[in-house]
Amino acid sequence: MTHWSITPVGGPWLVVLVALVLSLLLAVAPSGRPLPRMRRMWLLALRALTLLLLLLIMLRPSRVLTETRRLPGSLVLLVDSSRSMQVADSLDNQSRWTVLRELLQQAHEPLAQLAKIWDLRFYRFDERVAPVTWKDGRLDLPDLPEGDQSALGSAMEEILERESGQRIAAFLLLSDGAQRALAPRDLAVQTATHLLVDENIPLYTFALGKPALGVQSDLRIGDLLVPDVVFSEAPLQVQAMVGLDGYSNQTFRVQLLWEQSDGSMQVVDTRELLASSNQAPVSFQYTPEQPGEYKVTVRVESPAGELVTTNNQQSTFVSVLKGGIRVLQLVGASRIGGGPGIEPRFVRRALAAHTDIQVHYQLLNYRQLRLNYRDRLRAEKYDVLMLSDLDASALSKPSWQIMADQVATGAGFIMTGGLHSFGPGGYRNTPLERVLPFELGRAERQSFGDSPRTDMHLPGPLKMLPTIGSLGVHPILQVQDGLPQTLTAWQELPALDGANRFPTNRLRSNAQVIAQSDRSPAASLAITGAWGNGRTLALAIDSTWRWQLNGHGPLMRRFWRQVILWLAKKDDLQNQHVWIRLDQRRYQRGSRVRFTLGGPDQDPVSERPFRVEIVRPDGSRQALQPTRLPHSALGTNVWSGSTTETRQPGDYQVIVTTGEQKPDDKSQPLDSKKASLDTATVRFTIPNQDMELDQPAAEPTLLASLAKQTPGGRGLAPEEFSALLKQLPSRQEDFEEQIVTQITLWDRWPILLTLIGLLSIEWWLRKRWGLV
Numbered sequence: 001m002t003h004w005s006i007t008p009v010g011g012p013w014l015v016v017l018v019a020l021v022l023s024l025l026l027a028v029a030p031s032g033r034p035l036p037r038m039r040r041m042w043l044l045a046l047r048a049l050t051l052l053l054l055l056l057i058m059l060r061p062s063r064v065l066t067e068t069r070r071l072p073g074s075l076v077l078l079v080d081s082s083r084s085m086q087v088a089d090s091l092d093n094q095s096r097w098t099v100l101r102e103l104l105q106q107a108h109e110p111l112a113q114l115a116k117i118w119d120l121r122f123y124r125f126d127e128r129v130a131p132v133t134w135k136d137g138r139l140d141l142p143d144l145p146e147g148d149q150s151a152l153g154s155a156m157e158e159i160l161e162r163e164s165g166q167r168i169a170a171f172l173l174l175s176d177g178a179q180r181a182l183a184p185r186d187l188a189v190q191t192a193t194h195l196l197v198d199e200n201i202p203l204y205t206f207a208l209g210k211p212a213l214g215v216q217s218d219l220r221i222g223d224l225l226v227p228d229v230v231f232s233e234a235p236l237q238v239q240a241m242v243g244l245d246g247y248s249n250q251t252f253r254v255q256l257l258w259e260q261s262d263g264s265m266q267v268v269d270t271r272e273l274l275a276s277s278n279q280a281p282v283s284f285q286y287t288p289e290q291p292g293e294y295k296v297t298v299r300v301e302s303p304a305g306e307l308v309t310t311n312n313q314q315s316t317f318v319s320v321l322k323g324g325i326r327v328l329q330l331v332g333a334s335r336i337g338g339g340p341g342i343e344p345r346f347v348r349r350a351l352a353a354h355t356d357i358q359v360h361y362q363l364l365n366y367r368q369l370r371l372n373y374r375d376r377l378r379a380e381k382y383d384v385l386m387l388s389d390l391d392a393s394a395l396s397k398p399s400w401q402i403m404a405d406q407v408a409t410g411a412g413f414i415m416t417g418g419l420h421s422f423g424p425g426g427y428r429n430t431p432l433e434r435v436l437p438f439e440l441g442r443a444e445r446q447s448f449g450d451s452p453r454t455d456m457h458l459p460g461p462l463k464m465l466p467t468i469g470s471l472g473v474h475p476i477l478q479v480q481d482g483l484p485q486t487l488t489a490w491q492e493l494p495a496l497d498g499a500n501r502f503p504t505n506r507l508r509s510n511a512q513v514i515a516q517s518d519r520s521p522a523a524s525l526a527i528t529g530a531w532g533n534g535r536t537l538a539l540a541i542d543s544t545w546r547w548q549l550n551g552h553g554p555l556m557r558r559f560w561r562q563v564i565l566w567l568a569k570k571d572d573l574q575n576q577h578v579w580i581r582l583d584q585r586r587y588q589r590g591s592r593v594r595f596t597l598g599g600p601d602q603d604p605v606s607e608r609p610f611r612v613e614i615v616r617p618d619g620s621r622q623a624l625q626p627t628r629l630p631h632s633a634l635g636t637n638v639w640s641g642s643t644t645e646t647r648q649p650g651d652y653q654v655i656v657t658t659g660e661q662k663p664d665d666k667s668q669p670l671d672s673k674k675a676s677l678d679t680a681t682v683r684f685t686i687p688n689q690d691m692e693l694d695q696p697a698a699e700p701t702l703l704a705s706l707a708k709q710t711p712g713g714r715g716l717a718p719e720e721f722s723a724l725l726k727q728l729p730s731r732q733e734d735f736e737e738q739i740v741t742q743i744t745l746w747d748r749w750p751i752l753l754t755l756i757g758l759l760s761i762e763w764w765l766r767k768r769w770g771l772v
Contacts, residue, residue, distance in 0.1 A: 001066045005742075006059045015058050022051045039769055046762040053755050057746045065741040074119040074166040075728070076159060079104075079132070080175035080208070081124040082147035083692035087176075089210045096208040096698075097145050100174050103206075103721045108137040110725030117729055118169050125155035127185055127590070148589065148647075149691060150178060151185035156192035160199070168201045169731050171710075174718075176209040177699035180691040182588050193706045202712035206721055209698030217246030219300050220311035220694075222279070228585055229319045229355035232291050238284040240298040240314065244275035251275070252301055256284040259295035273300075291322040293683060295651070310688050315651075317585040317683045325357045325568045328382040332390035332420055333365035336448055343416070344388045346545035350553075350560045357564055364394040366448075373399040377406065383568040385411055389418025389542060391448075392426035404431040408532025412567025417500040417542040419446055424456045424500070437511035437529025437538050438503055452498075461495030463518040464525045464541055474514035474528065476537075476562045479555050494550040499525055499540035535567050578610075578658045578678040585684045589691075591646055593684060597626060597656045598638040611657045612641055617650025617686075649688035656680045 008015045035043075085097040104111075111134075114120060122132040122139055126147015133140045152175060160168075179189055196203050222241040230236050238256055256269040269284040288294065299313035306312075331344040340363050351357045360380070364371065373395050385403055392400070407413045413435055415421055423444025427433055433440055444456055465487075466473035472483050480486040499517065502524040507513070515526035529536040547556040580597040587593055597610060612624040626639035646652070657679045704715025716724060745751070 003064050003066075004061060005064050006061045009058045009060065015055065018058060019051075019055055022054065035769065035771075039765075042765060043762060046758055046765070050755065050758045050762070053751070053758065057751065057755075060744065060746045062745065063743040065743070067739045067741070072119065072166065073117075073169045074121050074163060075114055075169050075172070076121045076123070076163060077172045078155065078159065078174070079122075079124045079141070080126075080150060080152075081130075081142065081145040082126040082150040082180070083145060083690070084150060084176055084178065084180070084696045085145040085208070087209060087693070087696045089696075089698075090208065096176055099208055099718060101141060103174070103718055104139050104141075107722045107725055110722055112137060114725060114728060119166065121159075121163060121166075123155070123159055125151065127151050127181065129155045129158045147692070149181045149185065150175070151181035151187070152177075152179045153187035153189040153192040154181065154185045156189070157187055157195060160192075160195050168199065170728055171196060171201050171203045172206070172724075173203065173703070174206045174208060174721075175703070176696075177205070177207050177703040178695070178697065180695075182590055182691075189702070189706060193709055196710045196713075200711055202714075203707045203710040204713055204724055205703035205707045205715045206718045207698055207700030207703045207715070208718060209696075211700060212695075212697035217306065218308055218311070218694075219244060219247065219252065219302065219306060220308075221298050221300060221314040224298055224314040224316055224586070226296055226316050226318055228317075228582075229321060230288065232288055232320050232322055235285055235287050236318070238286065238296060238298065240282050240284075242273060242280050242282055242300055243278065244273075244280060245278055247275045247303065249275060250303075252303070254282045254298065254300045256286060257297040257299060258286060258288075261290075265295065265297055288318075288320045291320045293317055293319050293681070295683070295685075308690075308694055310690060311694055314687060315586070315685050317685065319355075319682075321356055325383045325564055325570060326380065327351065327357060327359045327384045327386055327564060328377075328380070329359050329361045329386045329388060330390050330394075331361065331363050331388045332394060332418070332425075333363065334389075336366045338365060339363070341389060341418070341542070342545050343542045346548055346556075347388070347416075347560055350548070350557045351564060353557050354561050357561070364390060366391065366394060369393045370396040371399070372396050374402050377402045382406070383411060384564055385413045387415045387421070389416070389420055390425065391420035392430050392432075397430065401431040404435050404531070407435050407534035407536065410533040410569075412535050412537075412564070412569070413531070414537040414539060414563065414567055417498075417540045419452060419457075420448075421542075422500055422502075422538065424453065435531040435534075435536055437508050437527045437536055439506040439508070441503060441506070456501055458499045458501055458517065458523055458540075460498040460543075462499060463490070463493060463495050464499075464515045465490050465518050466515050467513055474512075474526075476526070476528075476559070476566050477515060478562070479558050489555060493552055493555070494546050496541050496546060497543040499523070499542075502527060502538065502540055535569065537563065537567060539563075578656055578680045580654060580656045580680045580682050582654070582682055582684055587646060587684060587686055589647055589649060589686050590644070592642050592644045593646060593652075594640065594642040595654055595682070596629075596638060596640050597680070599658050599678070609658065610639055613655045614643055614645070615653040615655065616645070617648045617652065646686055649686045651683055651685050653681055653683050 079100060081097075085100065086095050088095045090096055090099045111120065120134060122134050124130055124132050124141065126145070127149035128147075128151070152173075156171075156173075179186075193203065220243040222243055223239075225239040227236070240254070242252075242254060244252075251272055251274050254271045254273050255267045257265040258268045260266050268286050271282050271284065273280055273282055282298075284298070294317065295315055296318050297313055297315040302309045302312050329344065329348060331340045333339060334341050344361075348359050348361055351359050360382070370393060377399065385407065403413075413432075415432075415436065418425070420426070422436065423440040424446030426445050427436070428440040428442070428444065446453055446456060466477040468483075468487075472478070473486055477490070478486055480489045504513065504524050507527065508529055511527050511529045513524045513527050515524075516522035517525055523540075525540045527538045529538070544556055544559070547553070547559075578597070578599045580595055582593065582595050595612075597612070599610075610626055612626050614622045614624065616622065622643060622645055624641045624643060626641040629638045629640055700715065707713040707715040
């Protein structure tokens with residue numbers, strides 16, 4: 001398209017004014033002698049032409065050429081190919097997938113017309129995104145949708161990244177609208193929709209399938225809470241949440257099944273559950289007798305006519321350890337009727353990090369003095385007795401006597417520092433006085449509410465440092481590999497708040513000072529001893545919690561573990577076998593399973609290579625190469641690994657073998673190696689639940705709300721698909737740009753030469769005719 005335009009200098013009024021002035025000058029006759037009529041007409045004509053040319057230049061005329069050009073763009077069509085599209089809830093009991101394919105087939109002509117305007121991009125999604133080819137009016141879609149997940153949000157985000165170099169005219173989505181995805185493909189659909197809004201891309205959604213018009217009748221086992229590690233002959237609590245949708249006021253049996261030695265599952269507990277709400281908790285109790293690894297299953301009976309039964313049970317695995325170390329932690333209140341201090345809580349948490357240590361905690365707040373604790377001490381049979389800032393008046397004298405007798409028969413005993421520990425706690429002339437590794441003096445009692453006695457307590461800050469004997473430091477204090485590293489580690493620990501004063505001149509004959517303060521003269525802070533067959537420890541400090549808060553948690557946990565292991569006479573327990581640990585025992589299909597494994601710290605890693613193999617439910621095997629961890633609170637010979645090959649539902653087994661393998665048996669599976677190799681195994685399970693079909697209802701409301709958020713987007717019925725395709729060509733105006741070319745005529749060289757020529761001719765004629 002072409003048109004002319006003028007842009008007058010100074011505006012049109014200035015041009016008019018100049019034209020008037022020039023017209024007046026044109027009317028002025030030449031001065032001097034009179035000229036013949038013809039000559040006067042020539043001069044008048046030259047002036048008129050010059051005037052017109054000047055006016056033309058002042059008007060600045062231009063020729064404007066306008067050209068419309070189509071910009072490149074694309075149209076994205078995304079279809080859902082997950083298994084939920086197999087649900088036959090459409091008209092005439094057709095599956096959602098069948099309806100989708102028919103819609104695309106009927107839209108052959110509109111799609112062909114759109115292909116002339118934009119670049120058509122077709123994709124399908126389930127847990128991943130895959131491009132779909134379009135040829136001769138047909139989309140190359142699978143016969144059946146078989147995707148195990150509906151990662152809609154991640155699919156939209158990925159497509160926008162792929163099409164980042166294109167302008168997208170519209171985004172069309174054909175799906176049931178329900179996202180059923182696992183990490184890391186579980187990006188929220190709302191987040192992906194915001195990306196469309198930012199790019200000004202309209203979203204058109206077509207919901208396939210019916211929404212849940214009522215509650216779908218379904219019994220299912222939801223959360224299953226079972227400890228990963230328990231101890232034999234100790235009661236085990238198993239808790240589960242039972243979903244009871246659609247079965248109001250009916251009673252169902254829920255069973256606890258325990259794996260037997262032959263691999264069969266036996267019902268060990270049963271509960272009757274009344275469906276009075278949509279969810280109900282259920283609790284079981286079972287006492288395992290033999291150590292080992294066992295499968296645990298909670299199952300709810302399936303009523304007749306229930307459509308989905310794969311979620312009627314949940315399973316996991318439990319490791320039952322032999323015995324374990326049982327610790328009784330008796331803690332005194334910081335004041336009468338009050339609560340405990342800070343230290344006992346941190347110590348208990350440090351020990352809880354180790355599954356082979358069970359801590360039984362009891363707070364005594366002195367509201368009732370001289371309690372009779374004999375029955376519990378006789379019944380529980382603890383391996384280690386720990387007293388933390390506990391005054392002797394808390395328990396009766398017979399209770400203290402039983403405690404002393406148990407130490408004499410092999411139990412470990414530790415008393416930690418505090419205002420009411422040792423002599424200040426009134427233990428002189430009690431049965432425990434003989435258990436302590438030093439003699440208590442007279443008049444050491446600390447009354448409740450009084451300030452700490454300076455003769456009985458050391459003020460802080462101070463550090464505890466190991467004493468070095470002929471064999472190095474005591475095993476309790478060996479917190480690093482090698483003596484120099486251990487001493488450095490203790491020097492780097494933060495200072496403590498203070499400690500009890502120990503009478504080093506009244507040590508018993510079997511006592512040994514294993515740690516002192518960093519002050520001069522050094523004060524004893526840790527003294528070991530023995531009473532009968534039991535080991536004893538007097539620990540003057542009560543603020544190791546500062547190690548945890550200042551970034552030395554691994555060392556604190558190792559220290560307290562070694563204290564308990566030494567007192568229980570099991571201080572070499574952690575160095576006996578190869579081991580493996582999982583972060584959990586039940587995973588969703590496709591999840592990453594991470595594990596940690598290791599062996600004795602003193603074994604050279606190069607001489608004990610680890611071999612890891614995973615046995616899948618179908619019997620196939622996967623070999624893995626673990627990676628050594630440079631730093632770990634679990635020790636120095638610690639490795640880690642992971643796998644994502646968890647698509648099969650069922651029970652998996654991880655087998656770890658360490659040791660040298662003979663040349664003639666490399667082809668054999670790990671679990672058939674000779675007994676000379678150390679082997680550890682652990683199992684985990686993948687529930688046989690179908691994410692796509694457990695709750696297959698469509699979500700058209702969600703799709704419509706997402707489309708409405710985008711500029712011009714709409715949620716439409718599937719029947720409107722072809723109609724929308726016919727309307728979309730109107731959007732091509734948004735994908736056109738106009739190129740305007742302006743050609744100016746007044747500033748070109750012919751105009752300048754013409755102006756100069758007219759002025760020159762008039763000057764030459766005037767000179768020739770004697771007018772100048």
